[in-house]
Amino acid sequence: MSEIKKNIDIIQERIIQAANFATKNSDQIHLLAVSKTKPAKAIREAFQCGIINFGENYLQEALQKQLELSDISIVWHFIGPIQSNKTKDIAESFQWVHSVDRLKIAERLNNQRPTNLPPLQICIQVNISDESSKSGCTPNQLIELAKAIQLLPNLTLRGLMAIPKPTDSIEQQHQAFAQLRQLKESINQQLNLSLDTLSMGMSDDLEIAIEEGATIVRIGTAIFGERSYSV
Ligand SMILES: *Cc1c(COP(=O)(O)O)cnc(C)c1O
Numbered sequence: 720m721s722e723i724k725k726n727i728d729i730i731q732e733r734i735i736q737a738a739n740f741a742t743k744n745s746d747q748i749h750l751l752a753v754s755k756t757k758p759a760k761a762i763r764e765a766f767q768c769g770i771i772n773f774g775e776n777y778l779q780e781a782l783q784k785q786l787e788l789s790d791i792s793i794v795w796h797f798i799g800p801i802q803s804n805k806t807k808d809i810a811e812s813f814q815w816v817h818s819v820d821r822l823k824i825a826e827r828l829n830n831q832r833p834t835n836l837p838p839l840q841i842c843i844q845v846n847i848s849d850e851s852s853k854s855g856c857t858p859n860q861l862i863e864l865a866k867a868i869q870l871l872p873n874l875t876l877r878g879l880m881a882i883p884k885p886t887d888s889i890e891q892q893h894q895a896f897a898q899l900r901q902l903k904e905s906i907n908q909q910l911n912l913s914l915d916t917l918s919m920g921m922s923d924d925l926e927i928a929i930e931e932g933a934t935i936v937r938i939g940t941a942i943f944g945e946r947s948y949s950v
Pocket residue numbers: 753755776798799882921922923937938939940941
């Protein structure tokens with residue numbers, strides 16, 4: 720069995736175990752394979768193992784791989800930081816964007832989303848525990864941003880995404896994910912919405928994220944192996 724196939728089996732088992740432990744239905748937890756820095760060949764192999772959702776962080780790299788993989792029906796998720804000059808390509812070439820953190824970017828994605836495509840599925844990235852990071856809106860900005868995005872016709876607001884600051888403390892990991900869940904609940908209540916997505920949990924902390932309500936876990940290293948470089 721290939722390494723990727725073996726890894727996917729292990730991850731799927733981890734998801735099922737974590738869901739059982741949290742008394743949640745594992746069908747409601749989606750595996751997003753994060754393929755940044757990995758070749759198209761590795762993505763194709765994971766696809767052949769039944770994975771259909773793939774996450775990319777770097778636009779040029781992603782577009783190149785999309786070309787090489789245009790013969791298979793992958794659902795592409797953009798999960799990296801977004802600069803204004805990248806929104807057109809993102810709006811045209813992805814089905815999901817997890818990393819929207821300001822209105823200007825949301826408006827550009829909305830205006831540039833081709834009208835023959837379904838609305839772009841959006842998560843707002845929230846900066847929950849890492850004040851030094853520039854990615855993500857603050858919890859205070861969240862309600863206004865959600866309210867505005869929700870009015871954009873070519874976007875569908877689905878939920879929230881976060882990358883908590885790495886920590887060895889299990890308790891702090893729980894706290895960060897729980898905070899994102901509470902923020903989603905409070906938006907739903909205050910804006911009368913039914914956001915259904917919490918994009919949280921990576922290779923090292925997916926169990927804790929699932930316990931706290933993750934509906935999409937974003938897994939790179941545990942599927943494709945260590946990244947030899949970061950771009
Ligand atoms: C790289 C990355 C991941 C995957 O991280 P691993 O620890 O390799 O599983 C998940 N989410 C985002 C936003 C990433 O950039």
